[in-house]
Amino acid sequence: MGESRTELVAWVNDLLQINYTKIEQCGTGGAYCQIMDSIYGNVPMARVKMNAKHEYEFIANFKVLQNIFRSHKIDKPIPVEKLVKCKMQDNLEFMQWIKRFWDANYGGQGYDAVARRRGAPTDTPATIAPLAPSTRSGSAGLGAGGARTGGKTPISGHRAGSTQPNELVQNLQAQLREMSGHLEGLEKERDFYFAKLRDIEILVQQQMEVLEAEGKDDVTLRDIQKILYSTEEGFEVPEPAADEEETF
Template sequence: MGESRTELIQWVNDLLQINYTKIEQCGSGAAYCQIIDSIYGDIPMSRVKMNARLEYEYLVNYKILQTSFKQHKIDKPIPVEKLTKCKMQDNLEFMQWIKRFWDQNYGGHEYDPVARRKGIPMENPATLAPIGGGGGGGGGSARAPSAAGMARGKTPVGGARVAQSEQVANLTAQMREMSAHLEGLEKERDFYFAKLRDIEILVQQQMEVLEGQGKDDETLRDIQKILYSTEEGFEVPDNGALVDEEETF
């Protein structure tokens, strides 16, 4: 039997000087990366997304963790798909394994977790239920007393007010979650747009080089067509000139 959730959270918080409250918050991957760093001291902590909120940020952390496992010949499979869903049982089992591995391999040396992550505070990752799921449950809970009261022909004094207050609180929480999701989606959009822009620049630069040599490359032209076909009516600039930075696809 491994340690309990409470014991593991206390250990993680003490080791990393953070303030997690749930084991499923480790699903972002940041804590796993730094626990392994406390053993070997060679995780590139500057690349770890300490306050990851989006799926692609979680995946960045797990890619770093997988690379470390490979470098140190740790043959434990990392169930990335399960862990990133931030479910309690999956993260509990993996953290129990991590703790056993740490006990066996930590050399007892001093470790400064805050310095290793350059003083970046680790905020508690959100472990949100899918949007809509919480609202249905909250609405059901709020309506249940009224239905029961009607069945008995009675209306509990103050019950409606309490139910309304709970419903308002649930809706307010959902609005905050949706706002956080929207902000995250905008960041994710910008992240992938920046990648497309980098590809566009590389393609254009290579085509300019080939044109200077009197050569051509059909693959590059096909890539360029794909990039520019995403906006109706967009025409490839003459002479392969770079698109203005303010222009979007």
């Protein structure tokens, strides 16, 4: 039997000097990355967003974790698609495995978690909702508001006429549901391509670091970086890329 979720949350908070209240918060990926850093000391914490609030940020953190596992030849599969949904059972089971791995591999050396993440904020929300479900809840709220507005139609003495506003509300609600479904699909597509670009960015950065350490340069890699970080007028750089650009 592994530790309970209460014991694991207390252990994570003590090791990483954070203030999690639920094991579900580990689904952002940041805590898993830093636990591995406490063992090996070579995790690129500047690329880990400890206060991630959106699913695309969670995925980026898990990409870092996958690279850690790959570089240290850890053959444990990481169920990213389940963990980023921030469900209790999935994160409990994975954190129990992480704790056993830590117990077997941590050398007892001191670990300054705050210094390793350079004081980066860790205020992950206690209740985490992926992008798509929040869209549905937003549309439901709008639909409820529309129904209340329709119910306040002034009484004119012609009760049969009140069906027209109700039909209008129903049509608007149907349109909102359709638009919400379309938006959800666009958000999933955006996250899919963002994850691919993120993989390319990490690979380029890793190769650039290797070349810089050897005193070499690669014009092609620098051109790729320019394309990744280039913007158009009126376009705001996504926050993860901005953080990394400032760090490096």
